[in-house]
Amino acid sequence: MIMRPGHQQLLLPVNPLFVWGSLIVALLVDMLPLGRGAWMPDVLALVIVFWSVHQPARIGIGAAFVFGIFMDVHQSAMLGQHALSYTMLGFLAIMAHRRLLWYPVFSQALQVLPLFALSHLVELVIRMIGGGVFPGWTLLIAPVVEAALWPLVSVLLLAPQRRTPEPDANRPL
16 A cells, blocks of 8 residues: 555544535634635635545535535625636646645645635636726735645644544554
8 A cells, every 4th residue: 555655644534524514614704704804814715625635526616616606695796706716726626636645734735825826816807807896915915824724724624534443452553
């Protein structure tokens, strides 16, 4: 069996309820009335990319599209703005998931930074085509913050899979 470098611990299977629960919690965090500044990270996009990388069979482009529609309706944005952005994020994350998993978490954060930047660019272009106002150059901070949150999200969302199922002295794994 080929092991990834630096990964000695095998992960338990993920609970589908935990995956969907984390996506719903991220959606609710994005819906909090915190005053949506251009610099604020999109937590839902971060969680969609995370699960698209780690569980591409469970969370795919369709789930990203549905959550994008939810965000469009919540923010009264042009219908499809977040849906297109999240769908693109899900597709690109699924395309790169095999390559990303070979790297340590901090290198993964650097590699998902262009995905987040492209996502914000797509949202900005759609907003500007629809006659919206330019949010300012603080928009460039959001993808950097999302990439900086990647290691924290990785630790939090993989924690349930890292526990030992049933410790046994006779079991080698």
